[in-house]
Amino acid sequence: MSNSLVPFKPGLYLLPPNGAMRVPGLIVATQQQLLSEELEKPLEQVRNVATLPGIVGYSIAMPDMHWGYGFPIGGVAAMDLQTGVISPGGIGYDINCGVRLAVVPLAFQSLDARTRKALLNEIFHSIPSGTGQGHKREKTLSDADYKELLIQGAAWSVHKGMGVPQDLEQTESNGVLAGADFAAVSQEARLRGRSQVGSIGSGNHFIEIGEIQKVVEPTLAAAWGIEKGQTYILIHSGSRGFGHQVCQDFLNDFIQKGFAKNLPDRQLVAAPIMSSEGKQYWAAMAAAANFAFNNRQQILHFVRLAFQKVCRLELTSIRLLYDVCHNIGKIETHLVEGKATKLLVHRKGATRAYGPGSPELTPLFRTTGQPVLVPGDMGRASYLMVGLGNPLTWCSACHGAGRAHSRIHCLQAWKGKRPLEHMASLGVQVMAHTTRTIAEEMPDAYKDVDRVIEAVEEARLAQAVARLRPYLVLKG
């Protein structure tokens, strides 16, 4: 355990400020995690983030923390709008990478083996996944459509018939980030993203279908229309090459303009929020966020079509529960020294977790708190949680289990073995374009999500509502 950490509250530890740190670090973790995991590298990044001008409160790290780019993955930092900075590394290359959970009015165990296989095949062949798999459209996206998509967010896809208006209410920020500007986005980003809307991507992105295995909070689950045994759909994807390029463009720009001078880590480069560079980045970042909202909206639409074809379900019977962002910058109002204050909250591998009463939420979630989606791994579980609105973390929680092992370690561990057969022995059917992808994403690559959930609950950031068990997985 790092000698510098000081117990603060249950599940929360302080990293006292030293050197150039303007605020303390706040680490969300269980004691066992601190004893058993190698955390020095992400903690160094927590210290570095704490040096950024205008940071308010704490430099925060979630229990799924690991080494990132400037910010640790699992990092949260809020900035004063007037004096603070905006950091592309604090939002990530995959802008608005996020997760959405939909529920299907079918008991999963009622799907026989043939139906499950047909469903997975249909999804695999109708939704592009893996490297270079953009969407083959009958018509290319026109410039006008592309511009509207980037400004309107997920509403664009709904208006085009790929979803229902209720989907927008069940999406964080109604599926749109304000302030997007097409002109702020480079030609290269537009070219990269043009054919990629409605595709999963590669790496750790996925579509997962499974069963609500266990209901932990029955009252909440009932309010949300969640039942044990129900079929769920979980989608993990982001802004694809569009977002990657936006991040890269602004990292290049900020570094070349000297904004990285005097920073402990070049990847932490940031521009004042109110500078022209900061505003340009916000405008492009919002466009990328809206690209990602459309991406997940369209992917869900195609999964709905697959269920319609294979299981003869009405499209509208498959209900989106919620969609969350976990690589994002948001302008939010929080109490700072008792005063309602607008802050720019960076969440890099962290999820918003508003509690009951938050005005941004729809009436249902304003009563209960918002859903928080925590994907684990394809062999064990994912979690549906409810946000508790903890002000210490600016109403933020973790975003996943976090990797435990490197890709090269996993490839070596599974070399000569049969990962697909192993997953089948666990009852999980997996499809991907390469066996390499499957080996890199095997369950043992990830930390145990149950331990991460324990840490989040101990720190009172969010509370488990249901445990989800995957059975059909499409890996990017």
Add this chain to the structure above:
Amino acid sequence: MTLKRLFFGMEMQAPWPSEWPEGRRIQEPHLTLAFLGAREPSDVEKVVRPPFHVAPCGWFDRLLALPEAHPRVIAWHASWWERSLPDFALLLTNWLRERALFSEKRPWLSHVTLCRSPFLIHQWQKAFEILPCYAGSFNLYESLGNSLYKPLWTHPLLPPFEEIPHTADLAFRIRAESLPQLYIHALTALAFYDPALLLHRLENPALESLEEIIILLNKILSVTDREQGSPFKAVSFHGSIQHLGPLLEWEMIIDV
């Protein structure tokens, strides 16, 4: 006297395909620099060695069926990023000629033989795709017949890159003897994962800093993602160049 059929060559490293067209495959692909015929190994003990420390990088850019008139072997032609290896091939053959150990008059053809007949040329032509490579070590080989070769001695070279563990993403230790070479070796490391990057390579760029290298690598990555798709999101701005004697080292981390 123990005469052996000897030749000098470089052991070749590449992300070889997992499946090949039909043919009698050469199991240990190598780049022949000079074939000596039947010689005493002691005749060449003091041979000139490569003046470079890090394995040179290149790429296979076309198929060769040799000899052209009646092909008996399939080979891949290797192009090299820098002159160091072709210059060494010339240095070596001159050294050997001066000692009457080598008499080949034809210019050196940079190629790696992959299989011997029988084969179907059109199958090999269809299967060919650009592929990165590097010449891993300088060896004196004995040709044993039946496409079998045995290194008698090896002059090792440092690998231009090595993959290192990184929990969330991909990481490589890149080694080079100059800044432009750092770019070459970094791109080769990436191309071992995604050969399509080579289609958009930039040769002889003017580079003065690590930032410029990273920006250029990301430009190549962007174009590749746009045209063919790429598994990489971006090369991060992590790290700095470490100077270790005559060598430069950089820990390159790529978001995937």
